[in-house]
Amino acid sequence: MAVLTACPILTIPASSVPEPQQAGPVRRALARWGGAAVVAGSIGFIGERLWRLEPGQLADQASWPLAGAMAIAPLLFAGADHLLARGWQVLADPQQQLDRRVAGAIYGRGVLMKYLPGSVFQYVSRQFGGAEAGLAHGQLAKASLTEVGLHLASSMTVAAACLIGTRAPLAAGAGLAALTALCWGARRPLLRALACQIGAFSAFAMAAMVVGAVLLPASASLPQFGALFLLAWLAGFVVPVAPGGLGVREAALLALAGPNQPAAALLGAVLALRIASVLGDLGYGLAATMRGAKSLRSR
Numbered sequence: 152m153a154v155l156t157a158c159p160i161l162t163i164p165a166s167s168v169p170e171p172q173q174a175g176p177v178r179r180a181l182a183r184w185g186g187a188a189v190v191a192g193s194i195g196f197i198g199e200r201l202w203r204l205e206p207g208q209l210a211d212q213a214s215w216p217l218a219g220a221m222a223i224a225p226l227l228f229a230g231a232d233h234l235l236a237r238g239w240q241v242l243a244d245p246q247q248q249l250d251r252r253v254a255g256a257i258y259g260r261g262v263l264m265k266y267l268p269g270s271v272f273q274y275v276s277r278q279f280g281g282a283e284a285g286l287a288h289g290q291l292a293k294a295s296l297t298e299v300g301l302h303l304a305s306s307m308t309v310a311a312a313c314l315i316g317t318r319a320p321l322a323a324g325a326g327l328a329a330l331t332a333l334c335w336g337a338r339r340p341l342l343r344a345l346a347c348q349i350g351a352f353s354a355f356a357m358a359a360m361v362v363g364a365v366l367l368p369a370s371a372s373l374p375q376f377g378a379l380f381l382l383a384w385l386a387g388f389v390v391p392v393a394p395g396g397l398g399v400r401e402a403a404l405l406a407l408a409g410p411n412q413p414a415a416a417l418l419g420a421v422l423a424l425r426i427a428s429v430l431g432d433l434g435y436g437l438a439a440t441m442r443g444a445k446s447l448r449s450r
Contacts, residue, residue, distance in 0.1 A: 186270075186392035193393075193402035197421075200405055204415055212366055212419035220365045221427060224358040228431025229438075231354035232262055236439065238301070238347030243281055243294035245340045256443020257281055263436035266394045266429075297341065298348075302388060305348035306355075306381045313356055313378035320374065327353065356381055358431075359424060366420040367412055379407045380424065395432070401425060 201209070236258035237251075244254060257280040261273035274295045281291040309327065316323035327349065334346035356377030363376040383404035387396020401421045408417055 182391050186390050189390050190393045190398050193398040196402045197398065197405065200409075200414060200418060204418065208415040209419060209422075212415060214365070216365045217362075217419075217423065220361050221423060223361050224424070224427035225430035225434060227354045227358040227361070228428045229435040230431075231351040231358075232259075232432060232435035233439075234347045234351040234354065235298075236262075238344035238351070239277070239294060239298055241340045241344045241347065242297050243277070243286055243291050245290075248286065249284055250446055252439075252442045252446040253284060255439040256446075257284065259436040259439025259443070262432050262439075265432075266397075268392055268394050270391050270393065297344070301345055301348045303385070305345060306352045306385055308349060309352040309356055310378040310381040313374040313381070316374035317372050323374075352381060355384060358427060359420075362420050362423045362427065366416045366423065368416065371412060376408060376420075380404060382407060395429070397425075 233255070236255050239258050240249065240251065240254040249257075257277055260280060261276040264276045265273040277295065278288065278291050282288050308330070312323045312327040315326075331346045331349045334342040334349070337343070356374075359377045359380035360373040363371060363373050367373075367376065383400045384396065386403035387393055387398075387400030390396070390399045393399045404421050404424075405417060
């Protein structure tokens with residue numbers, strides 16, 4: 152079996168990115184320019200909301216409780232990355248050929264590369280890294296496509312549970328936990344991957360609620376804010392070009408939650424969540440890469 156190299160970041164030239172043959176140059180160009188237009192519009196929307204604030208309003212959101220929330224939220228994002236990596240390994244390596252730390256390193260490098268413009272390099276990285284480690288290209292491609300579908304299903308499932316939780320939090324939490332346990336206990340790769348992703352998106356929603364608990368008014372519904380964050384995450388995920396959904400996610404969350412929340416508090420929460428997610432991704436990506444390299448050296 153081929154051995155995964157221990158380089159910290161897999162560099163893939165843009166020319167090697169596979170593109171669907173059925174999509175012509177015009178369609179691809181429209182997708183790129185359309186995505187760029189959405190990103191530009193999103194950044195302009197965020198800038199306009201910032202411009203409306205009085206000087207110092209955003210800085211006034213800083214506090215020691217916020218510092219505590221910013222210590223917890225990145226850990227939740229990093230934990231979500233770990234669960235997503237586990238779900239990906241279940242799909243890409245159903246026979247468990249790879250050491251879990253090596254698989255985590257492959258996924259971790261992809262997490263780092265999602266911040267490159269184009270929104271595809273994380274998948275290219277996993278494809279090449281997994282193949283180098285001995286996994287079949289076909290299985291890796293199928294795992295990536297399945298993972299995308301599960302992102303949509305699991306994020307919407309958790310968002311729905313959060314909305315139900317605004318009225319019946321115990322029932323929503325118990326139902327989500329029971330669904331996750333049933334999927335994991337089924338011992339089928341697809342259902343186990345779904346269980347991991349439900350756990351990951353639950354961690355995303357919890358991170359939003361932790362930050363929202365500090366910055367938003369006491370009257371704000373934290374489960375609803377968690378659900379809106381997941382919808383905003385989806386918006387950033389489906390728009391091409393935006394690295395890590397940068398700009399699009401923030402604009403979507405401002406648009407969704409803006410009518411019901413004070414502008415300065417909401418902007419503070421939006422920016423804090425972006426910082427927390429980047430810190431969580433960097434922390435997980437670097438740690439997973441180093442663990443994978445250490446595992447290879449110990450063989």
